[in-house]
Amino acid sequence: MIFVTVGTQLSFDRLITAVDKWSVNNPSDKVFAQVGPTDYAPKHIEFADFVAPDVADGLFKQASLIVSHAGMGSILTALKYKKPILIMPRRASLGEHRNDHQLATAKWLGSTPGITVAKDESEIEILLNNRNTLNGGGGISDFASPDLVKRLQEYILAN
Amino acid sequence: MEDMKPMRKRVLAVASGGGHWVQLLRLRPAFEGCQIVYISTNAGYQADVQGVLHVVMDANMWQKMKLIKMFMQVAWIVISYRPDIIITTGAAPGFSAIMFGKLLGAKTIWLDSIANSEELSTSGQKVKRFADVWLTQWPHLADEHGPKCWGSVL
Numbered sequence: 001m002i003f004v005t006v007g008t009q010l011s012f013d014r015l016i017t018a019v020d021k022w023s024v025n026n027p028s029d030k031v032f033a034q035v036g037p038t039d040y041a042p043k044h045i046e047f048a049d050f051v052a053p054d055v056a057d058g059l060f061k062q063a064s065l066i067v068s069h070a071g072m073g074s075i076l077t078a079l080k081y082k083k084p085i086l087i088m089p090r091r092a093s094l095g096e097h098r099n100d101h102q103l104a105t106a107k108w109l110g111s112t113p114g115i116t117v118a119k120d121e122s123e124i125e126i127l128l129n130n131r132n133t134l135n136g137g138g139g140i141s142d143f144a145s146p147d148l149v150k151r152l153q154e155y156i157l158a159n
Numbered sequence: 160m161e162d163m164k165p166m167r168k169r170v171l172a173v174a175s176g177g178g179h180w181v182q183l184l185r186l187r188p189a190f191e192g193c194q195i196v197y198i199s200t201n202a203g204y205q206a207d208v209q210g211v212l213h214v215v216m217d218a219n220m221w222q223k224m225k226l227i228k229m230f231m232q233v234a235w236i237v238i239s240y241r242p243d244i245i246i247t248t249g250a251a252p253g254f255s256a257i258m259f260g261k262l263l264g265a266k267t268i269w270l271d272s273i274a275n276s277e278e279l280s281t282s283g284q285k286v287k288r289f290a291d292v293w294l295t296q297w298p299h300l301a302d303e304h305g306p307k308c309w310g311s312v313l
Contacts, residue, residue: 007177007178008176008177008201008217009176009177009219052203053201053203053204053206053207054203054206071177071178071274072177072178072181072182072272072273072274073176073177073178073179073180073181074177074178075178076178076181076182076185076312076313077181098221098281101274101275101276101277101280102274104274104276104277105274105276108276140313142185143185143186143187143188144182144185144186144188144189144310144311144312144313145310145311145312145313146310147309147310148186148189148296148309148310148311148312149186149188149189149310150189151309151310152186152189152246152268152309153188153189153191155244155266155268155292156168156170156189156190156193156243156244156246157168159168159243159244159266159291
């Protein structure tokens with residue numbers, strides 16, 4: 001199963017449309033999409049506007065591939081479960097976010113094992129066609145970097 | 160009197176849903192031994208944490224009416240819990256918690272999201288005057304007069 005998610009804050013119809021279109025020619029690949037606050041209804045894939053956190057967690061675990069906006073919640077969760085994640089950054093110029101921080105995220109995380117960046121819809125299609133070559137990463141630690149945890153802890157205890 | 164103070168620090172940890180919350184969860188070892196209360200925007204997150212979770216209105220800096228309601232909800236929690244420390248990974252609910260907390264004498268920590276790798280978030284820029292500890296997760300965004308970098312959630 002491919003789990004598509006755009007997070008809970010904003011819709012991202014460009015991503016959903018791209019996956020929906022791809023699905024027409026790939027009906028045997030089951031797709032579930034969490035599409036966010038939008039009136040757009042995909043025609044060829046299962047979807048919900050929102051799913052509860054525990055349901056989303058279950059979908060991450062079940063999925064063989066995550067397709068997502070370049071949001072840190074989706075990315076960190078995919079890395080945690082060692083699932084391959086295909087990210088397409090939102091663009092401020094298209095009204096998809098307030099600024100282009102997702103382009104920056106795609107740039108600095110693009111070469112991390114487990115993460116693949118699709119610049120646009122056409123790359124989504126190409127990369128989905130090659131989905132069997134996308135692998136999960138080596139996982140991440142459960143918690144923040146030890147230096148950050150230590151300094152926060154020291155500060156909390158001292159105040 | 161100093162020795163009348165409870166031993167356990169009262170920590171209030173605040174994050175909006177999604178990436179902000181996921182990043183806050185990664186800081187939990189820093190709260191060990193503290194009394195901890197959380198604020199977020201989704202009741203389903205209770206399953207992630209041991210401490211009490213308060214749910215407030217999900218609002219961003221561009222939704223005025225929702226913002227006002229959320230500010231009032233956060234203010235009430237801060238006033239009734241009286242935390243020693245407020246820590247947040249953003250966004251708007253964390254900003255308001257830090258603002259109210261600072262007025263009530265709490266020590267406040269802002270950790271800007273790791274997603275903001277080229278400039279600080281809008282809330283992160285505005286929170287400077289209320290944050291005792293003002294952090295970015297990106298060394299290149301830190302400087303003497305700007306936010307500090309103590310490490311990252313990754």
